[in-house]
Amino acid sequence: xxxxxxxxxxxxxxxxxxxxxxxxxxxxxxxxxxxxxxxxxxxxxxxxxxxxxxxxxxxxxxxxxxxxxxxxxxxxxxxxxxxxxxxxxxxxxxxxxxxxxxxxxxxxxxxxxxxxxxxxxxxxxxxxxxxxxxxxxxxxxxxxxxxxxxxxxxxxxxxxxxxxxxxxxxxxxxxxxxxxxxxxxxxxxxxxxxxxxxxxxxxxxxxxx
Numbered sequence: 486x487x488x489x490x491x492x493x494x495x496x497x498x499x500x501x502x503x504x505x506x507x508x509x510x511x512x513x514x515x516x517x518x519x520x521x522x523x524x525x526x527x528x529x530x531x532x533x534x535x536x537x538x539x540x541x542x543x544x545x546x547x548x549x550x551x552x553x554x555x556x557x558x559x560x561x562x563x564x565x566x567x568x569x570x571x572x573x574x575x576x577x578x579x580x581x582x583x584x585x586x587x588x589x590x591x592x593x594x595x596x597x598x599x600x601x602x603x604x605x606x607x608x609x610x611x612x613x614x615x616x617x618x619x620x621x622x623x624x625x626x627x628x629x630x631x632x633x634x635x636x637x638x639x640x641x642x643x644x645x646x647x648x649x650x651x652x653x654x655x656x657x658x659x660x661x662x663x664x665x666x667x668x669x670x671x672x673x674x675x676x677x678x679x680x681x682x683x684x685x686x687x688x689x690x691x692x693x694x
Contacts, residue, residue: 530629530631530632530633530634531606531633531634531635531638532601532604532605532606532629532633533599533601533605533606533629533633533638534580534601535634535635536599536606536633536634536635536636536637536638536660536662537578537580537581537582537583537599537601537606538635539635539636539662539664540575540578540583540599540662540669541578541583542664543575543669543687543690544575544576544578544583545575545576545578545693546574546575546690546691546692546693547572547573547574547575547576547690547691547692547693547694548572548573548574548575548669548685548686548687548689548690548691549570549571549572549685549686549689549691550571550572550573550669550683550684550685550686551568551570551571551683551684552566552567552568552569552571552681552682552683553682553683553684554672554679554680554681554682555567555568555680555681555682556680556681557673557680557681565589565590565592566589566681566683569589569590570589570590571587571588571589571683571685572586572587572588572694573585573586573587573588573597573669573671573685574586574587574588574693574694576693580601581600581601582598582599582600582601583598583599583600584596584597584598584599584611585597585598585599587671594612594613594614594615594620595610595611595612596610596611596612596613597609597610597611597660597671598610598611598624598626599660602628605628605629606628606629606633606638606640607626607627607628607629607640607643608626608627608629608638608640608658608660609624609625609626610623610624610625610626611623611624622649622650624645625642625645625646625649625650625653626640626642626643626646626658627640627641627642627643627646627656627657627658628640628641628643636661636662636663636664637659637660637661637662638659638660638661639657639658639659640657640658640659640660641656641657642654642655642656642657655675655676656673656674656675657673657674657675657677658671658672658673658674659671659672659673659674660672662687667686667687667688668684668685668686668687669684669685669687670682670683670684670685671683671685
């Protein structure tokens with residue numbers, strides 16, 4: 486227990502401090518608490534709308550890309566994504582959805598679909614035959630997780646994707662846009678390891694084919 490005389494000495498000390506000093510100390514204490522709370526909470530993750538707005542700046546054009554990281558499939562067998570000419574087309578953009586056809590050489594079967602669902606960004610992979618019919622196990626993808634920002638999102642495989650193909654439970658897709666450097670990246674991680682990356686040059690917009 487604190488001795489009574491120490492308590493009284495403490496009271497006498499604070500009573501001796503001028504009121505304007507006490508007020509300043511109180512303000513500084515409140516400011517310190519506010520800074521601590523802001524720094525500990527951090528910025529909330531982007532629900533995808535800012536990301537879509539950043540991509541919307543490039544809508545209405547197509548952009549060439551290339552494979553910049555590849556470790557998929559068997560090493561002794563050719564893979565269509567290993568070194569193709571790639572094209573991404575931002576042709577349909579709205580507040581809640583952007584559709585991005587992704588051409589690999591002459592193969593035009595792929596479309597990335599970014600869509601706000603229940604106030605959360607979702608990525609789907611839409612694969613179609615030339616007549617418009619869907620491939621089997623189509624529209625796989627996932628919802629953005631807590632790492633999402635206005636420039637980058639990660640999409641772990643969702644329940645629908647895993648139910649159709651259980652081996653995709655190790656998949657995490659990622660998309661990133663760099664407005665300053667005019668670059669866009671599409672990535673695939675397997676068990677946390679980067680296995681595929683495509684880089685697109687946003688500085689040279691081309692007409693939509």
